[in-house]
Amino acid sequence: MALQIYNSLSRQKETFVPVHPGMAGMYVCGPTVYGHAHLGHAKSYVSFDVVARWLRHSGYRVRYVQNITDVGHLTDDADQGEDKIARQALLEKTDPMEIAQYYTRSFYDDMDRLGVERPNIAPTATGHIPEQIALIERLVASGHAYEVQGNVYFSVHSFPEYGRLSGRTDQDALQSGTRVEVRSEKRHPSDFALWKKAGDEHLMKWQSPWGTGFPGWHVECSAMSMKYLGETVDIHGGGMENKFPHHDCEIAQSEAVTGKPYVRYWMHNNMVTVGGIKMGKSLKNSVNLKDLFRETPPMVIRFFILQSHYRSPLDFSETAIRASSSGLEKLQDTRKRLLETAPGSGSLDIAAFAGRFTEAMDDDFNTPLAIAVLFDFSKTINAALDRPEGLSAAAIADATAFLDTFAGTVLGIMDSGAEKGSPASEESRLALEKTVAILLDMRLEARKNKDFALSDRIRDQLLEAGIEVKDTREGSSWLLKS
Template sequence: MSLWIYNSLNRVKEEFIPLQDGVVTMYVCGPTVYGHAHLGHAKSYVSFDVVAKWLRHSGYRVKYIQNITDVGHLTDDSDEGEDKIARQARKERIDPMEIAQYYTRSYYEDMDRLGIDRPNIAPTATGHIPDQVNLISTLIEKGHAYEVNGNVYFSVESFKEYGKLSGRTTEEARQSGGRVETRSEKRHPADFALWKKAEPGHLMKWDSPWGSGYPGWHAECSAMAMKYLGETIDIHGGGMENKFPHHECEIAQSEAATGKPYVRYWMHNNMVTVNGTKMGKSLGNFINLKDIFKRFAPVVIRFFILQSHYRSPLDFSETAIDASRTGLEKLQDTWTRLQQAAPGSGEIETRPFQERLTEAMNDDFNTPIAIAVLFDLAKAVNTAIAAPSGLNQDSLDRCISLFRSFGEEVLGILQNPATEKGKTNNEDEETLDTVMNLLIDIRSRARSGKDYELSDLIRDKLAEAGITMKDTREGTEWSRS
């Protein structure tokens, strides 16, 4: 049974055939680390985690790269504005690299709690400046880029296929507002920055043939993807909002530099809404994961995300999450009951369930259908176990194998039964959250009462236990060291 993937480039489902037999090269745009991870991050990275898990389950060796953007992403996602990390560093009055490191640790902490496997390689933009400089130099040499006053721009008119992913022409890019700004030193308004001149006082800067500066946002992904995966890669993933300008620019600069196709299968996940409205900081409905995890177990959030297809919008509401929690508890109860069942003489034919699960995952990673099949299997298991004859050992083994393969390993929504103390790992996390919130409250009251000795004692003892507390304008935050 073949795997079919919806290719955003050609806008159709295509049979997946990797460039190298048995090996899949996969690159997914990672976060810009200037704040805590939010529900939009969870939607994207849970989705692509399942993609990687299913490919590995199907027998492929997957080389998965996910970058960390720690320089160069400007506030309007184009060539104007301020570096997002530099702006956050100014707000918190600390070094930009401290901002990047702190929020990188925070990001991985949240992803770990969601059961997301770490990528094979997680390169940073700041760690690959020479690679980006080399890419930019190649583009200048081939006539696809030009330097003006210490800035280097890619000439979109030099690449005739610019717009093939997003469907935008260079003329439409010229006329569009917001993300593509007219700048007098550009030859064309849609030309995008490969290298930015550092203004006086800019901390994150490097020497280059064009003077002191830093790379544009788009250059890093091309440079790092091609360094670790080759000039042509199998799968490139990211959020739908990255189609333009980011992924469009990636294609242009990569293919202009190599003369080869950059990506064979483009995958884009849809956005998150909150009660039907697009999620955003400016709208006041922005939800970060640390806040969500105070109310809902991370596995419930993962289950909630996978109940919708990765290409479908995800609408967050308290009612929807509560419904997901109830459904997951039922599925988890069956999984626990199945592993504790004593052998009987009854049987279940599991082949149809396995075929339906495989068919769902091979149909562009259709997790909602796969979850529905698991519920059908759970219903059959519950009925059989409750019957006087029970299930024989062979049927139990086959059912356990399906739940483990698809529920635990591929979808990551089922957890091992309770430990010998009767407490799941997730309950441990919830208990830790409760204790930490209590300690933060006690420390806050101590500081308000000028009892700095107690305040410092709480902070220092937690640090010894591997937990870091950080005081911000929004309040006190904590993370594992």
């Protein structure tokens, strides 16, 4: 069976046919870097990491682009409010770029521990201001965008198919626009910002043909995806919450300027819930990955995520985590037993399991079914090893290679040695975390006693050791400097 992908645009599974045979261009919306990563980030980026891994395993040359949003994402996800990074900079009394750099490093630190492979290209919004301005200029010239008092808006009425991804009509957009104060200079409430005018108090701003300002949130992904993947992208991924307005806006501005289909296959991962309730900072039930890793090995978290299909919601609970830990341990024990057992004479039909695993992954990356195949394989292996004849040396080698390929290389849930993300390195990391926690407690006590000299000395010595400490209203956090 050829690879089938559920296309959010057509709302059905379609056979994957890339623009260029043998190559797969993939763009996934990256994080807005104003805070530490949470379990929702893990759900998204582990899911798309497996998509990229499976495409490579299937023989495609993959170019995976995942952006970093470090300007332009406002607090209401549209055209109102403050820039999220600039607001965090004011709260922490520092520069927005320091905020962006610190939390970008924090994000990659967490993703590394989850076994998420780095994208081929990780462009930043601030690093591609010229490309965004050039795209906006083309939209203005073609009549799809207009400038008013230093702000540039995309005219939704100029693109009749606006909203077809999310299924929202233009009336829906109008109604959503009335929930907040609609800017009077817009021709229509549903028009969205491509460029925003910045006042003297704004910390992140650039010169443009329309005056000093900064790009809107939506335009960065169109500019960067088309720069690195061409005017038509094979796969574009993101969370379901990005369908409207972000991805609808991407489609409109991209196709308006090129006249070509922007994306062939839209993929959207579902949300994370806690006790059946959507996880979110506003609900104060967000699960910070750094906190979670102190109690649970990152590999268990990855396994927990992949036991749910990327299009299904993921409900977090201690019971579910314990079950994932137990399940992963069984698979790891099987591999360990293969390595430690003495060869016998028994044989094993591995091809059938490989076929079932491939069928599952080719069916819209069905990782729960693929993991079920691994458990069946593990059960078969253990039963064979329990028989008097055991398994031959060749069968043991083939079975180990099967687990290393499908559980390791493809799903990323099994390590073959003490490398990044392996149990050995995680034990070292946990020991480091406990040590730093003790030092940060000592530093907090020193600050309470107004012994700022000791507090600063602990911070400076940690920095010399490659550990960066950051003080916020929520307390102190730390990060290994790369």
